[in-house]
Amino acid sequence: MNSRRALAGLLAILPLAALLLVLAVLPLPERVPTHWSGSRPDGWTGGPQFLSGVLTVVVLAVLAAAVSALLQRVVPQAWSRWVVAGAAAVGWGAFLLYVVTVWRTGVDGPDEVRELWPLLAVAGALLGGFVAYAVHGRRIPPLEVLRERVPERGRVRAVRGRSVRPVEPWTTEMSSTTLRVLGWVLLVVFLGTGVAVAGSGESLWLLALVVLVGGGASVLALAWSAVRLRVDAGGLEVRSRVLPLRVARVPAEEVVGVEVMDLDPMAWGGIGLRALPERTAYVVRGGPGLVVWKRDGRRLALEVTEGDHAARAGARTLLQAAGQRLGESSGSS
Structure with a gap:
């Protein structure tokens, strides 16, 4: 189990190494899109600022995984599993966001990158977190x-x-009034937020995030x-x-x-x-x-x-x- 836990931690740390390797392959553009209205970008930032933000997120994710590994005798196994999975999801998501955004900016130009491309990073983040969670596993005590x-x-x-x-x-x-009230409140907030996001023309990824988080919690x-x-x-x-x-x-x-x-x-x-x-x-x-x-x-x-x-x-x-x-x-x- 310790070897599986170490391997899951390695999966959460690898995005930093992968990002450093990609920096030597993909040239950093002067400007990259960061916000979309409909299918077209309407917000941009400088390439160095974008890289700085992505690098900060990846480093923080790596530090979270490293701290969980160092404190494995203190951190409960269930918590460690979720911390490592979350760190892997955030790290790989940030890495893929950088790769896809920089790649498509070089191909299409900063004004023509479609919002669907950065959504690939969300899918990659979910996959990375799932793999780390599965690899980490949990230790089953002997029956005796x-x-x-x-x-x-x-x-x-x-x-x-x-x-x-x-x-x-x-x-x-059994029935719980607390969960009933919470469920309906979340559902109303989720529907209101979804309608507001869709009506304001915000990016598709934000609407998808609202649907996944709000809808899942209310259900x-x-x-x-x-x-x-x-x-x-x-x-x-x-x-x-x-x-x-x-x-x-x-x-x-x-x-x-x-x-x-x-x-x-x-x-x-x-x-x-x-x-x-x-x-x-x-x-x-x-x-x-x-x-x-x-x-x-x-x-x-x-x-x-x-x-x-x-x-x-x-x-x-x-x-x-x-x-x-x-x-x-x-x-x-």
């Missing part, structure tokens, strides 16, 4: 070590023979604002009651333990959907909920608003399903 972390009463134990019985499905519904919030939690023989599944989406699933074979805990918002990152290092939580207002220990070492906490009795019924059902699946796999091997 993981089971030791799970409280004894909540550990999955193999169920075989006469103890095997049909798993009666268990369901409950995520609305999808989690009202959900149905179901446990059956296949495992645990969370489906949105607002949108036709499955927002979370934990197969029975990936469940290592299940416990019922009082989910304090202060301990789980706040109210709503919270993604933290090594754990994700859905907290409505604070109260009893299921905490599912997964095989990859992460925990999924889901508040059950029906109360402690319902939460314990769900935990028993999931432990039974996971235990029988474990008994099947261990018996066949």
Whole structure:
């Protein structure tokens, strides 16, 4: 895992070396476009200023990746993965922006560069971040070590023979006013901003950015604002009651333990959907909920608003399903 982490860090640092090499190949023009109105540029800057800005962004991205590597014993693995992926995305995006802009300026002239060309840098940034994220990976603890972390009463134990019985499905519904309000507010802001950007004739990349960020955030919030939690023989599944989406699933074979805990918002990152290092939580207002220990070492906490009795019924059902699946796999091997 350390070698993969180092390789991901190298991917985030390479844009600086690539930029220095490209400087010797692509001559820097006196003027480059930096802003578009429609398909034509309407804003320019000097070549040296453009290079200075790109170089600053790339160096900052490299420094972020380097600091994450130096502090790997302090920075949680999940955070390190996102930092390296973000640094790679920013670094490669800035590098490709420089290459495409300078190249097309030399071919078409500073007044004729189409705005679609710089958009290639956005695609390259997303690809660079994705590759670094995938290469970094995450360290999965050994099963024995993981089971030791799970409280004894909540550990999955193999169920075989006469103890095997049909798993009666268990369901409950939860809704979060916080996420509902947030989702609608984001949607209104997203639509208003999108209409304003489109009507003002701003560049296409800005409109695309608004659609990706604003639309994605509003859909995520609305999808989690009202959900149905179901446990059956296949495992645990969370489906949105607002949108036709499955927002979370934990197969029975990936469940290592299940416990019922009082989910304090202060301990789980706040109210709503919270993604933290090594754990994700859905907290409505604070109260009893299921905490599912997964095989990859992460925990999924889901508040059950029906109360402690319902939460314990769900935990028993999931432990039974996971235990029988474990008994099947261990018996066949």
